[in-house]
Amino acid sequence: xxxxxxxxxxxxxxxxxxxxxxxxxxxxxxxxxxxxxxxxxxxxxxxxxxxxxxxxxxxxxxxxxxxxxxxxxxxxxxxxxxxxxxxxxxxxxxxxxxxxxxxxxxxxxxxxxxxxxxxxxxxxxxxxxxxxxxxxxxxxxxxxxxxxxxxxxxxxxxxxxxxxxxxxxxxxxxxxxxxxxxxxxxxxxxxxxxxxxxxxxxxxxxxxxxxxxxxxxxxxxxxxxxxxxxxxxxxxxxxxxxxxxxxxxxxxxxxxxxxxxxxxxxxxxxxxxxxxxxxxxxxxxxxxxxxxxxxxxxxxxxxxxxxxxxxxxxxxxxxxxxxxxxxxxxxxxxxxxxxxxxxxxxxxxxxxxxxxxxxxxxxxxxxxxxxxxxxxxxxxxxxxxxxxxxxxxxxxxxxxxxxxxxxxxxxxxxxxxxxxxxxxxxxxxxxxxxxxxxxxxxxxxxxxxxxxxxxxxxxxxxxxxxxxxxxxxxxxxxxxxxxxxxxxxxxxxxxxxxxxxxxxxxxxxxxxxxxxxxxxxxxxxxxxxxxxxxxxxxxxxxxxxxxxxxxxxxxxxxxxxxxxxxxxxxxxxxxxxxxxxxxxxxxxxxxxxxxxx
Amino acid sequence: xxxxxxxxxxxxxxxxxxxxxxxxxxxxxxxxxxxxxxxxxxxxxxxxxxxxxxxxxxxxxxxxxxxxxxxxxxxxxxxxxxxxxxxxxxxxxxxxxxxxxxxxxxxxxxxxxxxxxxxxxxxxxxxxxxxxxxxxxxxxxxxxxxxxxxxxxxxxxxxxxxxxxxxxxxxxxxxxxxxxxxxxxxxxxxxxxxxxxxxxxxxxxxxxxxxxxxxxxxxxxxxxxxxxxxxxxxxxxxxxxxxxxxxxxxxxxxxxxxxxxxxxxxxxxxxxxxxxxxxxxxxxxxxxxxxxxxxxxxxxxxxxxxxxxxxxxxxxxxxxxxxxxxxxxxxxxxxxxxxxxxxxxxxxxxxxxxxxxxxxxxxxxxxxxxxxxxxxxxxxxxxxxxxxx
Numbered sequence: 009x010x011x012x013x014x015x016x017x018x019x020x021x022x023x024x025x026x027x028x029x030x031x032x033x034x035x036x037x038x039x040x041x042x043x044x045x046x047x048x049x050x051x052x053x054x055x056x057x058x059x060x061x062x063x064x065x066x067x068x069x070x071x072x073x074x075x076x077x078x079x080x081x082x083x084x085x086x087x088x089x090x091x092x093x094x095x096x097x098x099x100x101x102x103x104x105x106x107x108x109x110x111x112x113x114x115x116x117x118x119x120x121x122x123x124x125x126x127x128x129x130x131x132x133x134x135x136x137x138x139x140x141x142x143x144x145x146x147x148x149x150x151x152x153x154x155x156x157x158x159x160x161x162x163x164x165x166x167x168x169x170x171x172x173x174x175x176x177x178x179x180x181x182x183x184x185x186x187x188x189x190x191x192x193x194x195x196x197x198x199x200x201x202x203x204x205x206x207x208x209x210x211x212x213x214x215x216x217x218x219x220x221x222x223x224x225x226x227x228x229x230x231x232x233x234x235x236x237x238x239x240x241x242x243x244x245x246x247x248x249x250x251x252x253x254x255x256x257x258x259x260x261x262x263x264x265x266x267x268x269x270x271x272x273x274x275x276x277x278x279x280x281x282x283x284x285x286x287x288x289x290x291x292x293x294x295x296x297x298x299x300x301x302x303x304x305x306x307x308x309x310x311x312x313x314x315x316x317x318x319x320x321x322x323x324x325x326x327x328x329x330x331x332x333x334x335x336x337x338x339x340x341x342x343x344x345x346x347x348x349x350x351x352x353x354x355x356x357x358x359x360x361x362x363x364x365x366x367x368x369x370x371x372x373x374x375x376x377x378x379x380x381x382x383x384x385x386x387x388x389x390x391x392x393x394x395x396x397x398x399x400x401x402x403x404x405x406x407x408x409x410x411x412x413x414x415x416x417x418x419x420x421x422x423x424x425x426x427x428x429x430x431x432x433x434x435x436x437x438x439x440x441x442x443x444x445x446x447x448x449x450x451x452x453x454x455x456x457x458x459x460x461x462x463x464x465x466x467x468x469x470x471x472x473x474x475x476x477x478x479x480x481x482x483x484x485x486x487x488x489x490x491x492x493x494x495x496x497x498x499x500x501x502x503x504x505x506x507x508x509x510x511x512x513x514x515x516x517x518x519x520x521x522x523x524x525x526x527x528x529x530x531x532x533x534x535x536x537x538x539x540x541x542x543x544x545x546x547x548x549x550x551x552x553x554x555x556x557x558x559x560x561x562x563x564x565x566x567x568x569x570x571x572x573x574x575x576x577x578x579x580x581x582x583x584x585x586x587x588x589x590x591x592x593x594x595x596x597x598x599x600x601x602x603x604x605x
Numbered sequence: 606x607x608x609x610x611x612x613x614x615x616x617x618x619x620x621x622x623x624x625x626x627x628x629x630x631x632x633x634x635x636x637x638x639x640x641x642x643x644x645x646x647x648x649x650x651x652x653x654x655x656x657x658x659x660x661x662x663x664x665x666x667x668x669x670x671x672x673x674x675x676x677x678x679x680x681x682x683x684x685x686x687x688x689x690x691x692x693x694x695x696x697x698x699x700x701x702x703x704x705x706x707x708x709x710x711x712x713x714x715x716x717x718x719x720x721x722x723x724x725x726x727x728x729x730x731x732x733x734x735x736x737x738x739x740x741x742x743x744x745x746x747x748x749x750x751x752x753x754x755x756x757x758x759x760x761x762x763x764x765x766x767x768x769x770x771x772x773x774x775x776x777x778x779x780x781x782x783x784x785x786x787x788x789x790x791x792x793x794x795x796x797x798x799x800x801x802x803x804x805x806x807x808x809x810x811x812x813x814x815x816x817x818x819x820x821x822x823x824x825x826x827x828x829x830x831x832x833x834x835x836x837x838x839x840x841x842x843x844x845x846x847x848x849x850x851x852x853x854x855x856x857x858x859x860x861x862x863x864x865x866x867x868x869x870x871x872x873x874x875x876x877x878x879x880x881x882x883x884x885x886x887x888x889x890x891x892x893x894x895x896x897x898x899x900x901x902x903x904x905x906x907x908x909x910x911x912x913x914x915x916x917x918x919x920x921x922x923x924x925x926x927x928x929x930x931x932x933x934x935x936x937x938x939x940x941x942x943x944x945x946x947x948x949x950x951x952x953x954x955x956x957x958x959x960x961x962x963x964x965x966x967x968x969x970x971x972x973x974x975x976x977x978x979x980x981x982x983x984x985x986x987x988x989x990x991x992x993x994x
Contacts, residue, residue: 327709
């Protein structure tokens with residue numbers, strides 16, 4: 009081989025890696041171009057769903073393992089374990105919560121809301137670890153709590169940590185917690201639609217394509233992960249559910265009323281006991297979960313082990329008519345008591361499962377009683393159990409939309425949508441009328457936080473443009489008319505600003521002084537349109553929120569309000585003064601506006 | 606204490622996604638390992654509980670079995686076998702409230718595997734517990750034509766036999782007969798199965814079919830006492846008294862303690878000895894049998910009138926007027942007995958026996974089932990009616 013050949017060979021061998029580097033660099037550059045923040049965020053949501061799903065799978069295994077290790081596969085009444093296990097586990101949980109993992113008390117829904125509204129999406133990752141360990145011990149040992157809310161917070165925590173690590177924008181970081189929450193809840197419930205609705209209805213409170221897309225992506229991907237590992241079996245074996253006819257709606261309405269009253273009792277009992285236990289000396293907080301566990305153990309020992317833990321097996325049996333109505337009613341009352349004790353004691357765990365439990369038992373009891381007195385009116389107890397779940401969800405958690413879809417998603421039966429809607433509406437209305445503050449807002453206020461109440465926001469009467477709208481002015485000038493003619497028209501008018509209809513379309517304004525000055529300057533022979541600037545006034549529609557007018561009233565003396573069907577038809581005008589006057593009257597209470605402007 | 610991630614991840618989107626993908630894959634593998642181990646442990650625990658449940662179920666301790674199967678299912682919630690056994694225990698526990706839950710488990714299994722014969726059979730039994738003929742028939746048929754893991758022919762036959770028994774218990778004889786016809790074509794050559802089929806034919810009232818099945822059993826096992834007795838009973842009910850006597854006698858020879866067969870044999874023998882229309886008897890014997898039957902009918906009439914308090918001498922209409930009428934006819938016919946020997950009186954035996962049969966049937970209706978010669982005469986009259994039809 010010649011020297012030249014050797015040099016060529018060296019050059020070519022040194023060129024090859026350089027070329028590969030350039031290729032991969034180009035590829036990365038191209039990919040960088042593809043991944044704008046929106047696209048990147050959506051892909052990130054899928055990963056959040058995957059990580060949350062994996063975490064929830066582990067969480068469920070941890071609960072099952074703890075339950076089996078501590079209580080055995082099927083707790084029997086009159087066993088010493090029923091006392092010992094929840095009490096001792098309560099001590100361990102209290103120690104962990106007070107010493108190692110502060111801020112993991114409660115369900116986790118409020119903490120997620122707080123992350124969104126107060127802490128710029130920040131939830132310490134340590135919260136996820138603490139929630140995982142302590143909730144698994146508490147629920148597995150028989151505290152009357154559920155795994156859904158902790159799953160929600162674990163998901164939110166993972167998402168928040170990931171967002172911080174990747175240094176995404178503050179706006180997106182705020183959204184990370186709800187996105188993770190939806191993933192966690194969807195994985196825990198195996199019900200993506202309900203999870204998405206709950207997060208939007210209770211945590212985020214607003215809809216947009218971006219929010220919906222990200223929440224849906226994370227929820228779906230987490231459910232796929234959970235189903236991959238744990239199977240797609242529903243939480244319950246749904247019995248044959250039937251709807252007999254319109255007359256049966258009366259029976260469901262009764263269930264809604266009873267459920268609404270029970271929801272209020274449930275919420276008030278927690279709202280009453282929790283702050284009182286919190287105010288006790290700090291050393292008692294080490295004992296509170298243990299005492300709660302002891303009392304729950306006593307309930308189980310005396311014949312109702314069904315109240316321990318999440319209670320899905322018992323709900324399943326209630327759905328298949330395994331309990332008489334008296335026992336169902338007793339279980340509903342005992343579960344309210346047990347959950348109040350567990351939750352108020354500070355044991356970490358959720359209220360979703362207990363809510364479903366109480367609703368299921370209450371539904372079964374009401375259904376059985378109604379069937380006894382009106383056998384022609386009702387069909388199967390299983391349907392009432394299912395509807396009862398939604399009723400408590402609507403009344404206690406105050407999430408009417410989620411409650412309907414939750415029942416539909418869990419049952420997979422569209423036929424019961426009408427009974428569910430009727431019963432849930434009654435329950436929701438009764439709960440709202442007897443308990444002003446929804447349970448999550450109540451807990452937030454007890455913790456000293458002021459978070460937006462999404463229910464209150466939903467119920468707000470919004471001020472609209474039409475509320476501040478002034479009548480169409482008597483004198484409207486025409487841009488095609490001459491200045492002198494227009495000047496003559498305004499001479500006797502009391503108004504100082506006049507609307508001008510432009511040709512061929514659009515509106516403008518001119519003041520009386522301006523018009524008279526033009527006339528004096530000898531421009532009377534010109535058309536008004538030719539002397540006015542070409543800008544056009546912004547137009548608003550009467551049904552728009554009044555806030556929309558604020559963008560314009562400082563820049564324009566008047567803003568026109570036009571008909572949605574015909575934009576040339578003038579409905580009225582608004583001015584800065586009319587808008588502020590309306591806000592002022594609303595705040596002083598003579599208007600219908602109830603919110604904070 | 607605040608837990609922080611090390612900020613090592615480059616800020617380039619493709620690299621971030623690559624790292625996330627690797628992290629997800631690692632997490633997936635780790636969780637997969639964890640789930641596999643947990644599931645294996647749970648399954649082992651579930652099998653132990655399942656075996657306990659099986660023992661309880663086989664011993665009839667259904668409450669304990671249900672608890673054990675439930676516990677097994679908490680360990681292995683998707684196990685079809687546990688679900689099936691739990692459903693069976695729930696169904697067999699004789700608690701109507703548990704039928705719903707049993708059905709729900711079975712429906713879930715059925716939706717997963719609609720061709721599974723065991724699940725269909727279990728569902729059929731739930732429907733049978735509920736008394737739903739339509740559902741039970743549908744599921745029994747599914748079981749018959751479904752997939753069996755072992756002994757498909759035997760299991761299918763047993764399923765059909767179970768369906769027939771259910772239909773007979775519910776009084777759906779027509780449906781039962783249809784199933785019996787199908788059963789007859791698919792019976793194995795096992796004598797026990799054929800004997801059971803013959804008994805079902807008999808239970809359904811198809812005496813000819815039953816006799817044919819019993820004869821098939823006797824062809825395989827000529828001295829089977831149950832088949833001999835069954836064949837005798839079927840022949841007896843079918844009015845084939847000669848064959849009945851033959852089978853019943855053989856049954857008694859095989860099992861002399863069989864009281865019911867003895868009684869039937871006595872009745873059959875009496876029928877054969879009293880029937881004046883039997884072939885291969887002389888005229889004198891025929892006349893003797895007619896005279897004996899005529900005399901017996903008068904005794905039966907008198908006895909029945911005494912039992913019911915009817916005075917046969919009065920002519921006024923009364924509840925016992927039918928008996929009075931028959932008594933009058935009997936008295937009017939009595940002189941005709943002497944003319945039986947005359948070769949010209951060809952219709953007289955029928956006329957006299959018609960009256961005898963009317964007396965026996967009417968008294969049977971008023972005074973209850975007769976015994977002895979009266980019973981034999983009723984049976985002869987029924988056979989005559991059957992042959993007349």
